[in-house]
Amino acid sequence: MFETPDDRKYQESHEYATTDGEPVTVGISDFAQDELGDIVFVELPEAGDEMSQGEEFGVIESIKAVSDLYVPVSGVVSAVNDALFDQPELVNESPYDEGWMLKLEDVDDAELAELLTADEYSEQTE
């Protein structure tokens, strides 16, 4: 029902991290954007910020709820998706592509390996 591409890994709080090398792209899953409903506001950190796994990196607000966003793998923020500030709906329309949130470098590969695979994450959301 929901897209869960296997070129990335997931954590229980619904953020994904891509696995095709650095920079690692972080965003939220298709399931998560659907649960949240129409997204109206996204707050993100600044490029250069160092983040550890599990740390809050931002806030996402939909017409239903406000939720914290958690970093799936430790790393340094090399870019954030500025387009989301004016077009938060990109997260609804294209969670895995245009709706990305962070690019991370100097990522902890061991943490990345430990995250849920697409299959494991899909089971969790069924």
Next chain:
Amino acid sequence: MNHDQARYGDDDRYEPLLSETGTKTVDVSEESPLPDGLTREELELPTSSEPELSRHYTRLSQMNWSVETGPYPLGSCTMKYNPSFTEDVAADPNAAVHPERSEETIQGTLELLAGLQDYLARIGGMDAVTLQPPAGAAGEFTGIHVAKAYHESRNDDRSEVIVPASAHGTNFASAAMAGYDVVELPSGEDGRVDLDALEAAVSEETAALMLTNPNTVGLFERDIVEISEMVHDAGGLLYYDGANLNALLGRARPGDMGFDVMHYNVHKTFATPHGGGGPGAGPVGVREELAEFLPRPRVREQDGQYELYDPERSIGKVHGYQGNWLVLVKAYAYIARLGDSGLEDASAKAVLNANYLAEQMEYDIPYGPFHHEFAATAGDRDAADVAKRMLDYGVHPPTTKWPEFVPEAMLTEPTEAEDKTSLDDLAAAFNGAISDSEEELANAPSKTTAQRIDQATAARNPRLSWHALDEQ
């Protein structure tokens, strides 16, 4: 009974702005003592006649929902009918007293304030009351600051306030604004405070636990005595959020349950108008040991004379003078008119009405037995859609999707003010809306003045002033 709203104009234009019904340009380029940047050469003024002006505002008022036009069971908000006689009392010229007048000339005003303090203290089981905070949330802010001042006076440095996950959002905000770290307490399986979770959360860092009782889904915290002992044994204080006091009037008192500080929502419990950001009142009551920290000035009686005085260790002022005086006059009038037996009757009927309504509703209500309010669930329907559909049945819907631990929650509180016919109307609206088709729900409301609102666009591109109209 039908409570449909008035509708005017075509589908997307409900009522023209005054400026759209005719204006004239007036030359105002006379000499002005104001700087150039603050003056204009000409003004555009509406030209509506007085009757048209009156009709314009009457139409606008008819497009709105209020407890004056139909039942309004917004859970947790206690949307009581505000009896008109309290407005008469507040409008009495004798109530219009300038607060700067000398004490000897405002003995009546001070007597009323002292009398209201005594009423509230007796109702809450508290020793001292301040009437100054201008709203419920301001009361919380004041109460937590009083608790903080108490701890500090004992050189007892504490950093945390415990708040149940189901608490009103203002509890978290008030604790944080007073400089505390907020420790969130998960709800137990029965919807009440989980004593094991509380045991784990309480420590020597605990400044206070904030609770409402009955809680957000109308359940009485049966373990309140144990809860009180756990918090007090750790040196913390117990704070009572007066949001749900309407269920207890004349039957149980927060002070007797062990609470040390509380605020009263006079707009809920004592039928003053809900401020909507306007003037309100959120008096705070405390135990004797905390009285010296209350905001200044305070009112007291000395040898038959009423006077204002500043407690030495007061946290200071939280509002001008004695708060929003006319709101306090209305609360006083309401309490005095009902008296002991009337207040007791109000809480009994509030509980009876909630339970009668729930019996008539074809909804699952996961937590009970409840008092003055209950959280029904819309099940596999979207609670917000069901609520919007209820507007088409001519009633105001309940609070939706809160508290979050009840799936698709419809938090319902009819209050004591509704009679059986109104409650039956409400039940019919609940039952009709939940069994309507997906399409009817998705397009609701269709009979109101303003129909389905595009919430996402409104939140993404808010228009926050009339200037936005020029950008259309």
